Amino acid sequence: MASPELSLQLYSVREALDADLGGTLDRLAAIGLRNVEAFGFLGRAAELRAALDSAGLRSPSGHAPFLSDRLGFGDSTVDVPPAAQVFDDALTVGVELLIDPMVAPDRWYSRDEVVATADRLNGLVDQAAERGLRIGYHNHSHEFHKSFDGVTAYETFMGLLDPRVVLEVDVFWAATGGQDVVALLGRLGDRVRLLHAKDGIIGIDPFLDLENFAADKLDQRVAGSGEVGLEAVLAAAPAAEYAAIEFDRYDGDLFQAIADSAAYLRSVGVR
Numbered sequence: 001m002a003s004p005e006l007s008l009q010l011y012s013v014r015e016a017l018d019a020d021l022g023g024t025l026d027r028l029a030a031i032g033l034r035n036v037e038a039f040g041f042l043g044r045a046a047e048l049r050a051a052l053d054s055a056g057l058r059s060p061s062g063h064a065p066f067l068s069d070r071l072g073f074g075d076s077t078v079d080v081p082p083a084a085q086v087f088d089d090a091l092t093v094g095v096e097l098l099i100d101p102m103v104a105p106d107r108w109y110s111r112d113e114v115v116a117t118a119d120r121l122n123g124l125v126d127q128a129a130e131r132g133l134r135i136g137y138h139n140h141s142h143e144f145h146k147s148f149d150g151v152t153a154y155e156t157f158m159g160l161l162d163p164r165v166v167l168e169v170d171v172f173w174a175a176t177g178g179q180d181v182v183a184l185l186g187r188l189g190d191r192v193r194l195l196h197a198k199d200g201i202i203g204i205d206p207f208l209d210l211e212n213f214a215a216d217k218l219d220q221r222v223a224g225s226g227e228v229g230l231e232a233v234l235a236a237a238p239a240a241e242y243a244a245i246e247f248d249r250y251d252g253d254l255f256q257a258i259a260d261s262a263a264y265l266r267s268v269g270v271r
Contacts, residue, residue: 003269004234006262007035007061009196009246013254014040021048025055031259037244038062038093039101042081045092052094061168061194061242062095063138067103067120083124087131097134097194097241099168105142105207108153118160125162136166136193141177142207158188168194170246171233172220175202181228185236197234197243197265199226220247223261224268231268243270 008028010017016024028036038059041048052059065071066083080086090098100121107113121137128135143154151159158167169192171181185192200220206213223230223245234243245261247254 003271004195004237004240004243005035005060006033006265006270007037007242007244008033008258008262009037009039009063009244011039011063012245012247012250012258016254021051022054025051025057027255028258029055029057031255031262033057033258033262035060035242037242038095039064041093042086042089045089049093059093059095061097061099061244062090062093063099063101064090065100065102066098066124066135067100067117067137072104083127087128087133090133091131095133097136097166097168098128099136099138099166099194101138102140103137105145105210108143108157109146111148111153111156114148114153114157115160118157121165122160122162125164129164134164134166134193136168138168138194138196139170139177140173140207141205144174144177144179145207155187158191161191163191165191166193167191168196169237170196170198171228171230172196172198172200172202172226175228176205176218177207178205182232182236185233190239192237192239193241195233195237195240195243196246197223197230197270198246199223199228199230199261202227215249218249220250222257222264224264230265234268234270 036057036059064086065080066086070077070079144152146153174181204217250257
């Protein structure tokens with residue numbers, strides 16, 4: 001199978017996008033990116049699509065919630081639109097693979113909740129497929145905290161999914177959650193269609209202490225300069241269609257880090 005195409009999760013440049021949507025996308029295109037992974041487009045999909053088109057970018061994959069009724073942000077919650085609306089907005093942006101970026105940690109702490117989440121995802125596959133969308137899930141670290149009969153919540157979930165569901169494995173978060181990422185990818189097999197190919201020093205897992213969650217303790221680095229072992233990771237996911245750069249946080253020149261990460265990933269076979 002062909003090597004994955006390079007992409008960038010736009011969450012990495014969220015502050016720049018808020019300040020200057022068009023200028024930021026133009027800057028990413030100037031780095032040589034052709035693909036990005038959209039987020040935060042619900043209710044503004046046409047605006048984002050126009051800006052992507054203007055910059056000469058496409059968003060074949062995207063992040064949007066469809067496995068939760070509401071999302072919590074600190075002390076506030078936001079209702080999630082119906083799945084049909086989420087899917088339609090994704091299509092407007094040009095998304096073909098739509099990924100739910102996170103299901104709350106407490107829904108991974110009991111097997112019944114994991115089964116319910118899998119059932120919800122499976123129940124949306126046909127509705128998405130009718131629109132030409134493939135849907136799936138993106139992990140953080142908390143999906144690996146609990147195990148049932150010796151199998152992590154994440155892999156329990158994976159074993160319950162309709163075979164048409166895809167997985168986007170965030171390799172940095174999986175490593176932070178204590179996983180041997182190459183071995184994990186081997187077990188997940190061809191279901192892995194997207195990677196968040198990000199690197200860094202594997203340290204404290206902030207999802208282990210949600211009351212004092214501190215993302216600023218993450219030590220994320222330019223691809224190829226951390227502890228994840230991205231070349232081996234890429235080799236272990238031969239069905240991956242896209243490998244996305246992402247920084248949840250970065251100390252330094254973010255756009256230079258994106259450019260350097262792109263150069264490294266291309267040097268190890270990402271297109």
